[in-house]
Amino acid sequence: MKRNVVIATVAAAALIAGGTATAVAIGSEDGTAAASSSSPAQGQQAEGVASYENAQGQGGDNDGDDAREAKAASVTAQQAAAAALKAVPGTVTEADLDDDESGVAWDVNVLGKDGKWHDITVGADKAEVRSQHVDQDDDGDEGKDRVRSVLNDASVDIAQAAGKAAAHGTVVSVELDGPDHGKKLAWEAETVTKDGAEHHVTVDPGSGAVSNAPSDDDNDGDDD
Template identity: 50%
Template structure:
C-alpha cells in the first residue's frame, strides 16, 4: 500500500471506541514478520472478490483500528489498510508519532490486539516527516471521519489514504465494500466531508459521480 497521508489525531482515540479510517501497510517480508503472532481471523486465499471476503470477516472497523494504533503509538495516523497477511487478517496502520518517527502497527482484525510494531529508519519511506506535516496542515476532516462518512452510504471501509496525486489539493481516497459485495472507490473532501465517487479507469463500466 502506498504511503499517502491519512489523518487521525490522538483525539480520534478518545472519539472512537476503536477506528477504521486511518493507517499504512507494510511488507510481510520484514524480519519482524516471522515472529509476529497470528491474527485470530483468517480468510481463504482467492483473488476473486478477496476484498469483499476480508471486509466480511473483519469485526474491527477502520476507525477502531486507528484508535487502537494511536493507543500503542500516540501521534497521527497517516494511512490504513485491511490485509490478508502472514499473521492472518490484519489492519496495517502507519502513524507519524509524537517522536517525529514513522511507526508501523499491525493489529488483529478480530479484536484490535497489536500483533507487531516497528519504527522505520530514515529514508525507508517516500514521504519525509516535514512533507507529511505540510500535507496534514489545515485538514478539518480526519481519516476516521472520512471513513465514517463513506461507510454511511457505501459499506465497510477497507482502506483510507490522503491522496494528492495529480490534483491541486489532497482528498481522502477511501475504498469500501457494500453488502452486495460491490467495491467502491470514493473521494472524501478533507475540508467539507463531501463524498465523490472516484472516476473509473478506462476499462471500467461506470463513470464517477457526485454524492454529497
C-alpha cells in the same frame, strides 16, 4: 512373464525419452499385472500443472479478496486507528485491511508525535496491536513531507473520513493520498458492499466534502 515384458517395455520407453523410469506392477482382476511409470521430467511437469491450477484456485483471482477480508473483519477502520494511536500517539495517515501471517489484520501507518513514521498491525478480529516498528525508509521523502503539511491544516482525520466513506459499504482501506488529485492530497477510501461491489470515495481533509468514483463492478447501462 508378461509382467516382466511390460515393465521392461515401459522402462525402455522412459529411457528413450531422456529420463529414468519408476515401474510399478499393479495387479488386475484376472491376476495379470499392469505397469505404471513416470520420469523425473514428467513428474516435474505434473507438479507444475498442479501448482498452476492450485494458484488459480487460491490466488490467481484477487477480485474477491477485499470482499472476503471485509466479511472476516469485525474491527472497523476507525477502531483500528484508535488502537494504533493508543500504542503510538500521533496521527494516523493510512489504514489498510489485508492478510498477514497471523490472519486478516489492519496495516496502520502513524505519524507519531515523536516525528517518526510507525507501521502498526492491528487485529481485524480484536482491536489489539499485533506488531509495530518504526519505518526507517524515506525519512526525507517528498510525499511524506506533503502529508505532514496537509495534516497540519486538516480538519478531518482518518476516522472521520472512514465514517463518511462507510455510507457506501464496509471500508477496507483509507489513506491520505493524491496522485489523482493534482497537488492537493485527499482521504481516499475503498469500500465493499455486501454483494462484493467495490467503491472508491474521496474525502476532502479540509472541508470534509465527499466525492464518489464509479464502482469497479459497474456495467455499461447500469443506472445504479
